[in-house]
Amino acid sequence: MPTTVHLIAAARPNFMKVAPVYHALKREPWCDVKLVHTGQHYDANMSDAFFQDLGLPAPDFHLGVGSGSHAEQTGGVMIAYEKICLSDRPDWIIVVGDVNSTAACAMVGAKLLIPVIHLEAGLRSGDRRMPEETNRLVTDAIADLLWTPSPDADENLRREGVAEERIERIGNIMMDSYELLRDRITRENAPAAHGLTPGNYGVVTLHRPSNVDDKATLTLLVEQLLKASELVPLFFAVHPRTRKRLEDFGLLTQLQTAPHMTLAEPVSYVPFMSLVSNAKLVITDSGGVQEESTYLDIPCLTLRDNTERPITVTEGTNRLVKPEHLLENVATVMRGEWPHGRRPDLWDGQTAARIVKSLKKRSGN
Structure with a gap:
């Protein structure tokens, strides 16, 4: 059997x-x-x-x-x-x-x-x-x-x-997923579908309660993202929870009307990794994206006080960033001063x- x-x-x-x-x-x-x-x-x-x-x-x-x-x-x-x-x-x-x-x-x-x-x-x-x-x-x-x-x-x-x-x-195992679909990810060319230039945009994902459930915190993040989008265009895949909070707090219209901000529904794996792999930087509070950006040697700005994946900080391209310091960290990336990382063992x-x-x-x- x-x-x-x-x-x-x-x-x-x-x-x-x-x-x-x-x-x-x-x-x-x-x-x-x-x-x-x-x-x-x-x-x-x-x-x-x-x-x-x-x-x-x-x-x-x-x-x-x-x-x-x-x-x-x-x-x-x-x-x-x-x-x-x-x-x-x-x-x-x-x-x-x-x-x-x-x-x-x-x-x-x-x-x-x-x-x-x-x-x-x-x-x-x-x-x-x-x-x-x-x-x-x-x-x-x-x-x-x-x-x-x-x-x-x-x-x-x-x-x-x-x-x-x-x-x-x-x-x-996340790296296996990427390699499993690397050819499809490469062919996807998701940046072009959203009018983005490879190497000249950032990807944003936010969903954690600590960032989106408090009006003051989310307002601060929206302000920082809007200013950051003047340095580099941003693609924001908006989680349903986050979209509801943006609507509740009257913040959604500001993002929708910003000239260098692209808002979209959550994106499935292949187009999302096509976007990430061609990005200048990633802004996130997700766990997996910290790993994928380290694997791809892409600057990752993680909007959290801590991470369960510290190896992405000690060996990779990830850094923990407070909401009020987001803009200055984006500026560091754009000046070419973000440190490179290496892929951890295995x-x-x-x-x-x-x-x-x-x-x-x-x-x-």
Whole structure:
């Protein structure tokens, strides 16, 4: 009998991470891999397009949980996924990242005594105000195997008392996603579709509550972005949460009418990475973009007090920037004074192959 593996996807960053793993495991005769989509992101722009871009089939199981409070999402995923596991019990569950579905499915597996693997384990921001940090801590505490992307993640787990045999560094799966689709990304030429000149624009993504839920903070950010757009044109992929806050606070029109600001709906993976790979700089509060910009040696201005990916700062092109200092940091980039970085070890597009090797060994195949 082949080893049955459930691969959990929930939110946009998850889709990029599961795709190379799915394709690699699908090629293995000893493995029966099944996709589980929790439906935590239900907007077609936020999920379905990503499946198409990444060559993923329709999920084997779709839980259809949708939006809601953290408790509603976590509880809804647990209830729905437990039913799947009871009727179609897997040998392994692979969860990725740090969203509510990650912790929820890990808890289901742990309570049903199904081995759980956490891909992208060990990342820590040290900021428990972030719900993602709670999800990371919970998932790593109960997962049986922790696949880490970087040495700092290994050290975080050791410091928390995790046994060495549960920790295995396999590299950064996000780079596999990029390499998987590099040719399509190159052909996409998304900058031209938006009237942008390669190498002469910035990409902006904002969605974290600390940046968009407070009127004073978001107002300051809009002011800084408008001034920055006078130095370099900006492409702003506006998250639904952010768009609502911009509307609520009366800030959206300023951005829409700014001559050097392009606003768009969230962009699926291939066109988004076409935009990022051709950008002069990236302004973000996302986790994944910090990694992709480091891989591509593109300046990344992260609007956060901390990051769970410190290797992108110590070795890469990422820097943490306070909202009030955004404009001066953009000016530093435009003067050509931003430091270059290097790709961290095992960020090489071969992580999925190491995952297959690890799982095969631990499954006894």
